[in-house]
Amino acid sequence: MQVHVNIVAVAVLKELVGIVLVQGREPAEETLKKAVEEHVPILISPSPAFETAGKLSAMLTKGP
DSSP states (O other), X not given: OOOSTHHHHHHHHTTOSOXXXXXXXXXXXXXXXXXXXXXXXXXXXXXXXXXXXXXXXXXXXXOO
């Protein structure tokens, strides 16, 4: 549920491909600027974390 600039630093450090914010949380302007600089996409889901994780899991495990 973090939305401040540190989420971008952690994503870069862990070599993550992006950040998903849940419950419609909007990142701070400073966070958006840092994400652009570091080429880290930020996605926003209106759903809670549990539902978002379930939807992502279902999308990733679906066959062609």
